[in-house]
Amino acid sequence: MRAVAVVGNPKPASRTADAAQRLARALGADDLEVIDLIELGGKLIGWGDPDVAAAVARVQASDLAIFASPTFKASYTGLLKLFLDQFATGTGLEGVVAVPLMLGAGPGHALAPELLLKPVLVELGATTPAPGLYQLDSAYVDDPKLAEYVARWAPVIRAITAL
Template sequence: MSLHAVAVVGNPKPASRTADAAVRLARALGADDVELIDLVDLGAGLLGWGDPVVVDAVARVQAADLAIVASPTFKATYTGLLKLFLDQFATGTGLQGVVAVPLMLGAAPGHQLAPELLLKPVLVELGATVPTPAVYQLDSTYLDDPKLVDWLERWGPTVRTLASR
């Protein structure tokens, strides 16, 4: 069973730890193919509608089996860069058929509920299937996060089953 994943990264810094964590999560969930969409590369095209590069990025997310939607924690929420991209999707149907996992990295555990309370509802509103709790990792320890190992053991089979349909 082949699983195609897209890692959508809303970090304003290119080649960020957020991007690395998103790709790692997709691979840990069994994705054979992980395509990185680093939103910082889309630039000013995100400020309106119809930019061909942005339209293509939206279509690539819609064609994925699994989308890891990732952001650093900025001001206790996800970035405006990610918000601009998510605004490109139609409400209710824009992510229909896509299994999504919200992922946020932060500097301290105090914001660990941010992806669950702020990012996950937006993905559901856009029609994504979000069958698991969101993932929050400390940016300083994401490479060796025992909580992620536990999350993968508990939720990995669910994500793989739904994404492979």
């Protein structure tokens, strides 16, 4: 399965990036690319930048896209929002299976991936067959939620991406 991890953390090589890669691999990605949005920086603000367009095309060509963000002001980051704005409404992520992933400092924002990030992905045309995953950023490496999530949802995601 060809996968891409889109990381909306303003810190390069972040825990968010690591968590997204762990999730993608656990879901069965054998070909994984990471798009660390901070590397695109100010190019995300305008329209028509070739590097941004190439990143959008790589997401659109993937079977599975993990959209990952730290919880920032009770939502996903503006960096991720700027990237998502590059996709056409309704069709920009058509044919892509998407999984929202967010990391946070405490359990108070556990529904953020499901309530805030997933609806945007659906609006852009992504197929989102599983709920979003929320992990504590201080414990994501040893978090049993990842194994539980994968046990429940990997068969569904693998079946849909194989179509």
